[in-house]
Amino acid sequence: MLQIRDLSVSFGRRRAVDGVSFDVEEGEFFLVIGESGSGKSLTGGAILGLNPSGSTRTGSIRFKGREMLELPERELRHLRGDQIGIVYQNPLSAMNPVIRVGDQIAESIIVHGKGSGRAAATRAIELLERVHIPDPARVAQAFPHEISGGMRQRAMIAMALACGPSLLIADEPTTALDVTIKAQILELFAELRRERSLTIILITHDMGVVTQLADRVLVMYAGKVAEVGPVETIMNQPAHPYTKALMLSGAMSDAPFKSVLQVIPGSAPTLDARPLGCRFNPRCAYAQDDCRATMPSLRPIAGSLAACHHPLVGFRHSELVA
Amino acid sequence: MTVFLLRRVGWAILVLFVVATLTFVLSHVVPADPAAFLAGQNATADTVARIRAEYGLDQPLLIQYLSYLRGLLHGDFGISLRTGRPVSEDLASFLPATLELLFFSFAIYVATSLFLAIIAAKRPGGRLDSGIRLFTMLGSGMPVFWLGMALQFLFFYKLGLLPLGGRFPLRAIAPPTVTGFLLVDTLLAGQPGAFLSALSCLILPSAAIVLNLLAVGTRMSRAALISESGKQYVRTARGKGVGPRRILYRHVLRNAMTPILASTSIQFGYMISWVILVEVIFDWPGIGLYAYQSFQVFDYAPVVALALVSTAVFSIINVLLDILYPIIDPRMRSLRA
Numbered sequence: 322m323l324q325i326r327d328l329s330v331s332f333g334r335r336r337a338v339d340g341v342s343f344d345v346e347e348g349e350f351f352l353v354i355g356e357s358g359s360g361k362s363l364t365g366g367a368i369l370g371l372n373p374s375g376s377t378r379t380g381s382i383r384f385k386g387r388e389m390l391e392l393p394e395r396e397l398r399h400l401r402g403d404q405i406g407i408v409y410q411n412p413l414s415a416m417n418p419v420i421r422v423g424d425q426i427a428e429s430i431i432v433h434g435k436g437s438g439r440a441a442a443t444r445a446i447e448l449l450e451r452v453h454i455p456d457p458a459r460v461a462q463a464f465p466h467e468i469s470g471g472m473r474q475r476a477m478i479a480m481a482l483a484c485g486p487s488l489l490i491a492d493e494p495t496t497a498l499d500v501t502i503k504a505q506i507l508e509l510f511a512e513l514r515r516e517r518s519l520t521i522i523l524i525t526h527d528m529g530v531v532t533q534l535a536d537r538v539l540v541m542y543a544g545k546v547a548e549v550g551p552v553e554t555i556m557n558q559p560a561h562p563y564t565k566a567l568m569l570s571g572a573m574s575d576a577p578f579k580s581v582l583q584v585i586p587g588s589a590p591t592l593d594a595r596p597l598g599c600r601f602n603p604r605c606a607y608a609q610d611d612c613r614a615t616m617p618s619l620r621p622i623a624g625s626l627a628a629c630h631h632p633l634v635g636f637r638h639s640e641l642v643a
Numbered sequence: 644m645t646v647f648l649l650r651r652v653g654w655a656i657l658v659l660f661v662v663a664t665l666t667f668v669l670s671h672v673v674p675a676d677p678a679a680f681l682a683g684q685n686a687t688a689d690t691v692a693r694i695r696a697e698y699g700l701d702q703p704l705l706i707q708y709l710s711y712l713r714g715l716l717h718g719d720f721g722i723s724l725r726t727g728r729p730v731s732e733d734l735a736s737f738l739p740a741t742l743e744l745l746f747f748s749f750a751i752y753v754a755t756s757l758f759l760a761i762i763a764a765k766r767p768g769g770r771l772d773s774g775i776r777l778f779t780m781l782g783s784g785m786p787v788f789w790l791g792m793a794l795q796f797l798f799f800y801k802l803g804l805l806p807l808g809g810r811f812p813l814r815a816i817a818p819p820t821v822t823g824f825l826l827v828d829t830l831l832a833g834q835p836g837a838f839l840s841a842l843s844c845l846i847l848p849s850a851a852i853v854l855n856l857l858a859v860g861t862r863m864s865r866a867a868l869i870s871e872s873g874k875q876y877v878r879t880a881r882g883k884g885v886g887p888r889r890i891l892y893r894h895v896l897r898n899a900m901t902p903i904l905a906s907t908s909i910q911f912g913y914m915i916s917w918v919i920l921v922e923v924i925f926d927w928p929g930i931g932l933y934a935y936q937s938f939q940v941f942d943y944a945p946v947v948a949l950a951l952v953s954t955a956v957f958s959i960i961n962v963l964l965d966i967l968y969p970i971i972d973p974r975m976r977s978l979r980a
Binding site: 369371398399400401402403406407409411414415416417418419420428429432433464466467477480481483 | 876885
């Protein structure tokens with residue numbers, strides 16, 4: 322469904338996303354994980370051509386066979402909200418404060434010519450019901466500040482689903498929510514995927530409970546793909562030391578309290594201060610001379626693809642936790 | 644809503660009272676004797692005393708103040724020494740001209756500053772943005788009276804396109820008075836020619852007022868539009884596939900209206916002062932010119948009336964604008980209490 326090849330997003334000469342490639346299959350629940358500044362949100366935005374002004378995209382993004390980087394803005398606009406829906410974090414600022422919730426959902430239907438006025442308003446209420454909002458008619462009449470954070474995020478999802486897209490991109494949809502609401506929203510994603518055969522790309526820095534839901538995971542570090550593979554492999558046999566470190570830091574673990582929480586030393590490099598060679602090498606416990614000299618490229622290692630000169634072999638996460 | 648409104652109106656009344664008191668004090672500390680002036684140069688002391696008694700000018704200040712306040716409550720602004728008529732009657736005949744100039748200028752100001760701001764905000768720092776900044780700064784850099792005279796020089800003396808001053812050509816037939824606004828009355832009377840003459844008289848005085856205020860208005864609106872364009876809801880709207888035009892009018896402009904409204908209310912106050920000044924330059928028969936001519940002969944009642952009427956107009960417009968806030972931004976409906 323989606324093939325991304327050598328995608329870069331640059332600000333001037335600085336590449337925030339640097340040669341990222343991956344595929345997303347039809348009906349897949351695909352997870353993109355990385356620390357802030359890893360380029361994961363820029364990658365998500367690049368698919369829709371929604372990058373901040375001053376940035377340029379190179380490479381290739383093919384969605385259902387069409388090259389997105391060559392589509393004119395007008396045609397991209399027809400795809401946005403119609404075939405590809407997007408959900409942002411922090412719905413209080415991501416929703417327009419002066420427009421009623423129902424009208425914001427209906428707008429999607431109206432601009433894509435799928436119904437006008439009353440029909441769109443009725444559809445908006447159905448969509449709110451679909452995302453399990455109680456009393457949807459009342460919520461449709463409310464302004465964003467009048468409903469709770471969890472309801473707002475549900476309404477955002479309803480907005481993204483309004484025209485029945487086949488791909489949903491969710492950019493940190495649970496960041497501003499507390500744990501129980503977070504679990505409910507994730508459950509909603511899983512349900513939508515089951516019932517609508519929706520393809521979902523979930524971008525997050527915090528996996529928490531998500532691992533059971535996802536099919537495959539892409540780990541990003543400093544604008545590059547560190548590792549990509551099926552969720553079980555990533556969880557149980559991470560090949561890249563960064564993936565392992567992420568898990569040990571608790572970000573990816575199902576049972577973080579059993580193990581000692583380990584902090585990854587140092588911090589992710591900024592755009593201007595990226596090291597030579599492997600970008601993770603200054604923080605990597607396994608780094609050797611070649612790691613500091615040449616950049617590793619993605620290669621198959623035990624069930625996943627990892628960009629590492631010295632991948633971990635035989636590492637079992639379960640052993641470590643036990 | 645009602646509580647909010649009542650509080651606003653209460654404040655407006657308090658402001659009016661303070662202004663009434665201030666103008667009374669100011670008009671009585673001026674070291675001139677209106678009674679002596681009215682009696683003429685060759686009047687005897689007896690005549691002056693009689694006039695003084697007749698107008699109550701021999702009473703203690705406090706008594707004068709109280710009777711002045713009582714008069715105001717009944718819409719009585721006293722008698723103009725210059726015209727010999729009650730000030731309220733004079734106001735009734737001069738106020739429509741002032742309000743017409745004020746509202747016409749206000750409408751042009753709001754439309755122009757918003758229009759220029761929308762163009763400028765499209766590409767901040769671009770050529771159009773810089774051009775608009777230069778143009779509006781030039782207008783604000785010149786004092787209103789100078790700007791007025793420069794416009795007269797150019798459009799009347801050099802180009803002969805527009806009248807020098809006045810409100811209506813002397814030889815033209817005035818329409819029957821319905822609203823007192825010539826633009827409206829000429830149309831009601833079905834006289835398009837007279838409408839155009841009235842309009843041609845309005846252009847230069849309005850231009851002088853608007854050009855002077857445009858820089859601030861445009862900058863404020865431009866800043867509001869740019870700041871709103873960077874908000875996350877704009878990104879959401881783009882993600883829904885909403886086009887740039889709809890984003891501007893449906894999303895950005897509606898959110899930008901709150902700060903724009905705030906600056907507009909303040910600008911309205913300046914506009915009232917400029918109208919009064921411009922009336923004198925363009926010989927516009929409104930309350931500004933009336934008060935100015937009265938002031939020159941130590942006739943204070945019209946000056947006091949001018950201060951009160953312009954304060955009242957300013958307060959009324961501000962209360963009306965205040966009502967608009969919660970209509971524009973639903974978050975403000977729950978905030979105030």
